[in-house]
Amino acid sequence: MKSFFITVKHDYLQRTRSYTFLITLCASLVIAYTFVPEPNASYSTIRIADYVGAYNSAWFGYVTAIMTSIFLSLIGFYLVNNSIKTDIATKVGQIVASTPVSNFRYLFSKVISNFFVLMTIVLLVFIMSIVLFTMYNAGFPFEPLQFITPYLVITVCSMFFISVLAVLFEVIFGKYAILQNVIFFFLFCSFMFISPKTELQYGLDVFGNTIVMDHFEQTVREITKSDEKTDLSIGYVLGNVTKAKSFTFKGLTFPISFIISRFLWIALGIALTAIVSLVFHRFNLKAPSIKKEMTKKVKTTPFSGELDVHRLPHVEPNYSVLPLLKTEFVLLVRRGKKWLWLINLIGMVLLAFLPLSIAHQMVLPILWFLQAHRISGIVTKERAHNVHYLTLSSFLPVRRLFLSQILSSLLFLILLAVPLLVRLLILQDFISAAAIILGAGFLLFLATFAGIISKGKKLFEMVFFFITYANLNGIPFLDYYGGLPHNGVYLIKLSAFVLLLASVTFSFKIRDTEQ
Incomplete structure (x- = not known):
């Protein structure tokens, strides 16, 4: 078990010291700064009809958790989906293949390493959300649980499943990077279009944002005393924010069925890792076959010992593009x-x-x-x-x-x-x-x-x-x-x-x- 954590540790350190991770981290913090617009901003991120939430702890915690779950799932896959390829390029994979480490143990170490990389970004975004709350605070008290709860329930599960998908796609489509990109793109879009209708169906949402968004809508319907479906928008919507009305969101109590479903998503990820370990190549990669060509007989003439430079072809330099x-x-x-x-x-x-x-x-x-x-x-x-x-x-x-x-x-x-x-x-x-x-x-x-x-x-x-x-x-x-x-x-x-x-x-x- 000690060797497992040592492997995860060194893999994590190797990836977090790369240029790509540092640039992604900086970009994530910049984008996280915009998750909750400043009071006088000309855009909105989450808006329900003509209403936006008051800037209390619950609104900051749940909105940033939702946006982090979606945004980091969007780009996090591309950040961590090259761990096995890196081991192949650096020849570390061949060393691993010669050890008694099982396929599942190796792949699961990659999943955990991916998860730690993504959770590092999540942790910094979490701190950023608290900093923004202190900057934009309109007199509401700081409630730590309103920040911690949505990140634990919503974001952690999403990051783990994305970590599993990155390893899963590398094993199945290792030679076809374009297929990894395209299939994940359409898979992500299909996840976003899932719209559960009942409490039990909320568990089908891997990103965990639907239950919170529906609670936002329900709160606005109670304020407006209307049963009609409200126009909810999530994302960056420019303009038309000066007319927005404010409502107070006090957080929500996640049902037991939803919390269990989050653990089931994690269990599904572990099960998928175990299944795909059965077909893992274990770095036994066959070199591309080279077709043998018929060797042509070359007619040779004896060298007289004298070389006439003037008979050699004249070389003309060509600097054309x-x-x-x-x-x-x-x-x-x-x-x-x-x-x-x-x-x-x-x-x-x-x-x-x-x-x-x-x-x-x-x-x-x-x-x-x-x-x-x-x-x-x-x-x-x-x-x-x-x-x-x-x-x-x-x-x-x-x-x-x-x-x-x-x-x-x-x-x-x-x-x-x-x-x-x-x-x-x-x-x-x-x-x-x-x-x-x-x-x-x-x-x-x-x-x-x-x-x-x-x-x-x-x-x-x-x-x-x-x-x-x-x-x-x-x-x-x-x-x-x-x-x-x-x-x-x-x-x-x-x-x-x-x-x-x-x-x-x-x-x-x-x-x-x-x-």
Whole structure:
């Protein structure tokens, strides 16, 4: 048992000391600061009709617990779903395979390590919520149990199940990172659409937010003395907050059935870990087979001992970017399994024939999200294959190689969106077409910037997942491709932001090259 905890400890320390974790931690604290808007803020996060909760301990505790459960489940999966892959790359897995450690013990140690990593972020967000309460306090007393209870009942179970899913997906879809991303995306969306109607059905909600949201609605209905269904919104809603009325939320007593269901979710996670341990490869990975080619007989001629330099072919230096651009584009196209292109082609067909609003707002971001495994490696693939020193020693690496990577990625994303661009150009909607091109530029510069500062792909994948989910839910603030209605200055703001991101990315790339 002691060795188990030592393994968990060192795995936890190894991951919490990474750039990706530190950046995710900082981003989580910044976002947690917005979970409960300041009194004069121009947005709301949880709103029931025209009502928002008074800023007492119960409101702060339950709202931040709900938002943490959803938000950290959203990006936490991408933060912790590479633990087994890391052991394969560092050859630690082969050492583990040679020890008497069982598959279940190894996988469960990864689950616990994932859980501790996520709970570290939860703990800091919990402290942040208490700090915000003291900052925004309107005379309400501090009640510690109103903070502790929702985090223990709601958030802890969610984080554990996400930790299990990360290990589960790595074992089942270890070779297919894109499948892990896509399947989790749709699984997360399906969890969010579950709407229990009875007390027993509340246990089906793995995030544990439905029971609290229904209690919010019930409180507002009692105030308004109305039996009609209230308009509840969860997420970042801009504007229209000055007219909001206040109601006092005093917390709730979780039913025993709901508390038992939280333990059942944890038990289900442990059971799934035990089941998947039966098919775990235990690092017995077969090397890809190499087809034997027929050796051709080479006709040799005796060497006379004299070498005529003038008869050798003359070498002409070629500093053009076009060969590099072609190579980078081919690498993008060939990355991943060939059958995944069938999904891409289906997406392009949907862009051509679905109603314009659906194709632009829904299909395009999903199609681009399916390319996360391609564009996330724009500047990290050389480091992943240990050839980054070779590329940095090439002639003008930033002006030639880096520029070819940027242009090839931009061309790739635009080609995927060609059916939609053609439809918009036929309708002479040049603003929307320009927004799509700028959106492609935003994605590739975001991927490049995240790859440079984190030295990996995980940071971009987490941010990209969050942005895609926000766009599918119609949050205008994060619309980077013009899929939602905007005012006339939207294109100017988007252009300025993309140019700013591009300049920052190039400056970081130059500094990274000089180092």
